[in-house]
Amino acid sequence: MATDSKAKQASIDLETVRKTARLARLAVDEEHLASYQAHFERLLALVADVTEAPIDDVEPMAHPMDMAQRLRPDAVTEDDQRERLQASAPNAEDGFFLVPRVIE
Amino acid sequence: MLRESVTRLREGLRNKEYSARELVEASLARIDEQNGKLNALITVTPESALVAADAADRALAAGDAPDLCGIPLVHKDNFCTDGVLTTCGSRMLANFVPAYDATVTRNAASHGAITVGKANMDEFAMGSSSEHGHFGVVRNPWDHERVPGGSSGGSAAAVAAAMVPLATASDTGGSIRQPAAFCGITGMKPSYGRISRYGLVAYASSLDQAGVMGVSAEDCAYLLKAISGFDPLDSTSVQRPVEDYPAELEGALKGLKIGLPKPYWEGLESAVADAVQAQADELVKLGAELVEVEMPNASLAVSTYYLIAQAECSSNLSRYDGVRFGHRCEDPKDLQDLYRRSRGEGFCEETQRRILVGTFALSSGYIDAYYGKAMRARRLISDDFTAAFEHCDLMLSPTAPSAAFKIGEKETDPIAMYLADVNTVAVNLAGLPALSTPGPQVDGLPVGGQLIGPYFSESRLLMVAHQLQQATDWHLQVPEAAA
Numbered sequence: 001m002a003t004d005s006k007a008k009q010a011s012i013d014l015e016t017v018r019k020t021a022r023l024a025r026l027a028v029d030e031e032h033l034a035s036y037q038a039h040f041e042r043l044l045a046l047v048a049d050v051t052e053a054p055i056d057d058v059e060p061m062a063h064p065m066d067m068a069q070r071l072r073p074d075a076v077t078e079d080d081q082r083e084r085l086q087a088s089a090p091n092a093e094d095g096f097f098l099v100p101r102v103i104e
Numbered sequence: 105m106l107r108e109s110v111t112r113l114r115e116g117l118r119n120k121e122y123s124a125r126e127l128v129e130a131s132l133a134r135i136d137e138q139n140g141k142l143n144a145l146i147t148v149t150p151e152s153a154l155v156a157a158d159a160a161d162r163a164l165a166a167g168d169a170p171d172l173c174g175i176p177l178v179h180k181d182n183f184c185t186d187g188v189l190t191t192c193g194s195r196m197l198a199n200f201v202p203a204y205d206a207t208v209t210r211n212a213a214s215h216g217a218i219t220v221g222k223a224n225m226d227e228f229a230m231g232s233s234s235e236h237g238h239f240g241v242v243r244n245p246w247d248h249e250r251v252p253g254g255s256s257g258g259s260a261a262a263v264a265a266a267m268v269p270l271a272t273a274s275d276t277g278g279s280i281r282q283p284a285a286f287c288g289i290t291g292m293k294p295s296y297g298r299i300s301r302y303g304l305v306a307y308a309s310s311l312d313q314a315g316v317m318g319v320s321a322e323d324c325a326y327l328l329k330a331i332s333g334f335d336p337l338d339s340t341s342v343q344r345p346v347e348d349y350p351a352e353l354e355g356a357l358k359g360l361k362i363g364l365p366k367p368y369w370e371g372l373e374s375a376v377a378d379a380v381q382a383q384a385d386e387l388v389k390l391g392a393e394l395v396e397v398e399m400p401n402a403s404l405a406v407s408t409y410y411l412i413a414q415a416e417c418s419s420n421l422s423r424y425d426g427v428r429f430g431h432r433c434e435d436p437k438d439l440q441d442l443y444r445r446s447r448g449e450g451f452c453e454e455t456q457r458r459i460l461v462g463t464f465a466l467s468s469g470y471i472d473a474y475y476g477k478a479m480r481a482r483r484l485i486s487d488d489f490t491a492a493f494e495h496c497d498l499m500l501s502p503t504a505p506s507a508a509f510k511i512g513e514k515e516t517d518p519i520a521m522y523l524a525d526v527n528t529v530a531v532n533l534a535g536l537p538a539l540s541t542p543g544p545q546v547d548g549l550p551v552g553g554q555l556i557g558p559y560f561s562e563s564r565l566l567m568v569a570h571q572l573q574q575a576t577d578w579h580l581q582v583p584e585a586a587a
Binding site for chain 1: 199200201202203204296297310311336339340342403404406407408410411418422425426427428429430431432436437438439440441442443444445447448449451453456457459460461463464467473474476477478479480481482483484486518519522523532533534535536559
C-alpha cells in the first residue's frame with residue numbers, strides 16, 4: 001500500500017496535469033484539474049510498488065497470448081455503407097464529414 | 105417461467121407448454137415491472153423481440169429450432185446491435201446507432217436467442233459499481249440501496265431480477281465476475297480469444313473479453329457455446345474448436361486438485377471468506393482435494409492492471425473526436441476546440457481520470473517508468489499462474505473482498521474502488537478463464553466464489569461449478585424485492 005514517502009515521490013504538479021489534458025485533447029476546467037491532480041498523486045503512489053520494483057530484467061508482456069497478427073486476403077468484403085455510417089455523424093453533407101474551417 | 109432453467113425452457117418450448125411469444129411477452133412484462141426500480145436496461149426492444157418470437161415459434165413448429173430458440177436475453181450496451189442504440193453508458197454515444205452487429209449478438213441470434221434489450225453499465229465499462237453511467241445508477245435487486253457491481257451491473261441485475269434468463273457482458277478486470285457475485289448469479293469470463301470481440305466497443309484491448317451471465321453454470325454453458333468460436337473479423341480470435349459445454353457438465357470431481365491462492369484469501373471480510381470456504385468444503389465432499397498455492401506477485405496485480413488498462417483506454421478512446429460519430433460540442437471555434445470540448449463534455453469524470461492517467465503513463469519521459477514497468481510486472485503475474493497450475497487443476501477464491509456495497513459509498517474514492525478489484529484483475533492480465541458462482545449469503549446479500557482455470561479450461565470450470573450447484577442451492581436464492 002502507498003506510504004508517505006512514495007506519495008512524495010509521486011508528486012505531480014498542476015502544470016503536468018494540464019499538459020496531459022492537452023495531450024489527451026480533453027477540455028478540463030480549473031476545478032476539475034485540481035481534483036485530477038489529487039487523483040494523480042494518489043494513483044501514482046498506489047502504483048509505486050510496480051514502478052519501483054527491481055524487475056527491469058523481466059521480458060515485458062504486452063498481450064496475454066503469443067499471437068502472430070493474422071493477415072487476410074486483400075479483397076473487398078463489405079458493401080459501401082456510407083449513408084448508414086454517416087447517419088451517426090454530428091455533421092455530414094454530400095458524403096463528407098464537416099468540421100470547423102482549418103485553413104483560413 | 106422466467107425463473108426456470110434454460111434446459112427446462114428448451115423443453116417447455118419444444119413440448120408446447122408455452123410459445124416463444126408467451127415467453128418473450130413474460131420477459132417484457134417483467135422488464136416493465138422491474139426496470140423502473142432497477143434501471144438495469146437502457147433500451148428495450150419489444151417490437152423486434154416479438155417479431156423474432158413469432159419466427160422462433162415457426163421454427164419450433166417446423167422442428168428445426170436452434171439451441172437457444174425463443175430464449176430471451178439482453179446484451180450489455182457495449183455490443184453493437186445493427187439499427188439499435190448502442191451507448192456504452194456514455195453521453196458520448198447517447199445517439200449512436202451502429203450499422204452492423206457484433207459477432208456476439210449475431211451468434212446469439214443465429215442460435216435463436218431473442219434480444220429484448222440493452223443493459224446499463226459503467227461508462228465504457230470503466231467501473232466496479234454501475235454508478236458511472238450517463239443513464240444513471242443501476243440498483244441491486246437484493247437491496248435497492250446497494251450497487252449491483254460493475255461494470256456489467258445492468259446485465260447482472262436483469263438476470264437476478266428474472267427479467268431474462270441470460271445476458272451477455274464483458275470483463276476487462278472483473279466486470280462479469282464481480283457483478284455476478286454481488287447479484288447472486290453465475291458469470292463467466294472465458295479465455296482471451298475464445299469469443300470474438302468484433303463489435304464489442306474497446307476499453308483495454310489486451311484485457312477485454314466478452315462473456316456470459318445466467319442463474320446457473322448450466323445456463324451459462326448454453327450461451328457460451330452459442331457465442332464462442334473463431335471469427336476472421338477479430339484478429340485476436342483463437343482458431344480452436346468450441347467444446348460442447350452443456351454436454352460436458354457431468355463429470356467427477358474425484359482427484360481434482362483445487363488450489364487456494366493464499367493472497368486472494370487475505371484482506372477481505374471474514375464472513376466472505378467463510379462463505380467461500382463453505383464452497384471449498386462442499387467441493388471436498390464431492391471428491392476434490394484442496395491445496396494451498398503461492399502467488400508471490402499477487403500484490404502487484406492492481407497497480408499493474410490499472411496502469412495497463414488506463415494506458416490502453418487512453419489510446420482506444422482517442423477515436424471519439426466529435427467528427428465521425430458521437431457527441432459534438434456546440435459552436436467549436438476551431439478543430440482543437442471541437443476535439444477538446446466534445447471529449448470534455450462527452451466523457452464522465454471517471455473516464456476522464458482514466459484517460460488522463462493513461463495518457464500520462466504513455467507520454468514521453470514516463471512511458472518506460474510506468475507502462476513499460478507494468479508490462480514487466482504483467483509477465484511475473486502471468487508466470488505465477490503457470491507455476492500454480494503445476495500443483496492444481498483450478499483455483500478457488502472469493503470473487504470480491506465484500507458483498508455489494510452501498511450506492512455512493514465508494515463513489516468519491518476511486519482508488520478504494522480500484523483496490524476492491526484485487527481478486528479479479530490478475531486473471532485478465534494473464535488472459536485466463538474464470539467464473540463466479542454464488543456461495544452462502546452474508547447478512548442477506550449474495551457472495552461469489554471465483555473459480556480460475558488454465559487456458560481454455562472452460563469445460564472444466566463449468567463442470568465443477570455445475571457439480572457444486574447440483575449439490576447446493578446457493579445459486580437458487582431469489583431476491584425478495586424481485587420475487
